[in-house]
Amino acid sequence: MSGKSRPSGLGSLFESHAERGRRTRFHLSRPFDIAPERGAEYTVQQLADLVAEASAWLYEAGARPGSRVAIAKDNHWDYLLLAAAAARVGALPVLVAGSLPPDTLQTVLKRADARVLVTTGEIVRSAAAAGVDVTAFAPRVVTIDGPADGATHVDEFRGARVPGTVRAAPYEPMVVTHTSGTTGVPKLVVHSADTIMGHLSRTESLPWPIVGMKHRDTVATAIAYNHMRMITWSAGTLRLEPKHALVLTDGEPATAERMFRRHRPNYLEALPATYVGWEPLTEKPHHVFTDVRVYVSTFDAMHPPTVRTFLRASQRRFPTWLQGWGQSETGPMTFRLLARRDLEAQGDRHPTIRDVGRPIPGFTGMKVVDPQTLRPVPDGTPGVVLSRTHGRCVGYLGEEDRWQLKAEGKWWNTGDWAVRSRTGAFRLLDREVDVIPGMSCIELEDVLADRLPRLTEAAVIGVPGELPLPVVCTRDGSWDQAAWQRATADLPRMADPRLLEWDEFPRTSTGKVRRMELRERLLGEASAYGTGRWT
Structure with missing residues (x-):
């Protein structure tokens, strides 16, 4: 265990903070699905009661x-x-994105092997229309929005006596979330109270200089709430007790504008795709980002123009962008703060944003190794990143062999491809499965986004024997070939770009582009340069 005292489990998270008298007011963009009649504002005690x-x-x-x-x-x-409620009775909650395609949802629910499935009638019906019967994957299926064939509506169980709290050992499985699934079916990641509450949540719960939440803050989040990140954000918010906490359930600009007009955020986190969708809001007079002092992004690579736009939108003297690099299996591995001056240079061939910082002192150890021998490579040499942390997940539900393949003693094979500098800083290049020899795809995507302001998405994919294919999206669907030629004159040779609409990019529940699916769709095969061994 990482902490000096026994970490509290998920089942007592809200109760313990209510007993401490936490005063944060939580404001929801819409009422909870499990309590639609109770409105959209909660105290910590009301959350514990629910x-x-x-x-x-x-x-x-x-x-x-x-x-x-x-x-x-x-x-x-x-x-x-719901996860806290399940943990409270000693059950293991398995959080699954309801937006997964029916065939993927079927695979994930089979691995979950649950006694109870909490879902919606809409998910049951849409899956059935695609030939998938989700009610077959648990003895009891409970719907929270209305009746559905093969399921029981939650109202049939309301009003029951509240059972006592079950205290589990801190090393036992506490919660299961899943990875984004950019390379296939998401992996079900198992964490314990030791790994999440005792270690990973501590990175959120400490009063860090500059980037820590303050009591006077209004914090806001717009993320995927089935993700492990949601647990660490919540634990940190409850512990540090900001004045207001805004919870947005979608990335719609209208939702952000409505919520932020009432309470201007000082501390803001969102999915990368959500930040991109919010960019037009910054062009409005008297926009809602004027008081943000810290922006946070952890789910995926952010392109320079988006970071630059939001830093410029703040009227704070020294706003910062907190860039985190981590995984569901490890939690955060590095942090880096970006300021306005870091984004002054536009269109650089090697953008600074790919420099993701150093391992978090006292939390994480990291090294770069040769993918064949797993031995450390010299500084400046690309390789696969191994991470060592007390917050490493304790397994993959239903895929233990896959977990064992990635566990190297106390080290974890992240499957990320990066280079370490002589000073110990890391530069992220790609996922190993997405590597194209002689280039960094995500760096090229940064350069393209910075040199072509009308781009809203860029993904460079490739297979052996073919030129790398840039797949792009523009704000208005138009294309300027001359601008493309100027922007790519000093870049590695690529095929002619493929222009898609935003919704044509296959995405995960966290907004990441599913590169493997995109590669299969556009290039007609799944083979890649990378091995994909550690995906």
């Missing part, structure tokens, strides 16, 4: 100590409340 009530109806539905409760629903923070 967790207790949910634990009662989950127990009544069949959740028991040692069983599993799968949760697949629309994106909202009540994923965490």
Whole structure:
């Protein structure tokens, strides 16, 4: 265990902070799916009460100590409340994005092997229309939005007696979330109280200079709430007790504008694709980002123009962009702060944004190794990144052999391709499976985005024997070939770009481009330069 004291489990998260008198007010962009009648504002005590009530109806539905409760629903923070409720009765919550394609959802639910599935009638019906019966994957299926064939509506279980809290050992599995799934079916990542509450959440709960939450802050988040990041954000927010916390369930600009007009955020986190969608808001007079002092991005690579746009939008004297690099399996590995001066140079061949910082002192160790021998390579030589942290996940649900393949003693093979400098800083190049010899795809994408302002998405993909293919999207769907030729004159030779609409890019629940699927669709084959061994 990483901490000096025993970490509290997920089941008592809200209760313990309510007992401490935490005063943060939580404001939701829409009411919880599990309590639509209760409005969109909550105290910590009200959240704890709702967790207790949910634990009662989950127990009544069949959740028991040692069983599993799968949760697949629309994106909202009540994923965490349901997870806490399941953990409270000793069950293992398995959080699954309700937006997964039916065939992928089927595979993930089979691996979950849950006694109770909490979902929606809409998901049941849409999956059935695609030939997938999600009600077959658990003895009890509970819908929270309305009736559905083969399922029982949650109202049948409401009003049951609240059971006592089950205290699990801190090393036992506490929660299961899944990876983004950029390279295929998402992996179900198992964490314990030791790994999340005892280690990973500590990085959120410390009063870091500059980037730590303050009591006077209004913090806001617009992320994927089935993701492990949601747990660490919530634990840190409850611990550091900002004045207001805004929870946005979608990336629509209108939602952000409505929420931020009422409470201007000082500390803002969103998915990369959400930041891109919000960029037009910064062009409005009296826009809603004027008071942001810290922007946070952890889910995927951010392109320079988007970071530059939001830093310039803040009227704070020294706003910062906190760039995190990590994985669901390890939590954060490095942090780097970007200021306006770091983004002054536009269109550089090697943008600074790919320099992702150094391992977090006291939390993470990292090294770059040869993919064949797994021995460390000299500084300045690209290789696969291994990470060592007490926050490493304890397994993959239903894929233990896959977890064993990536565990190298105390080290974890991230499958990321990077280079370490002589000073110990890391520069992220690509995922190993996406590597194209002689270039960094994500760096090229940064350069393209910075030199072609009308681009909203760029993904460089490739297979052996073919020129790399840039797949791009522009704000208005138009294309300027002359501008493209000027922007790429000093870049490695590539094929003519393929122009797609934004919605034509296959994406994960966190907004990442599914590169393997895109490669198969456009290049007609799944083969790649990388081995994909550690995906």
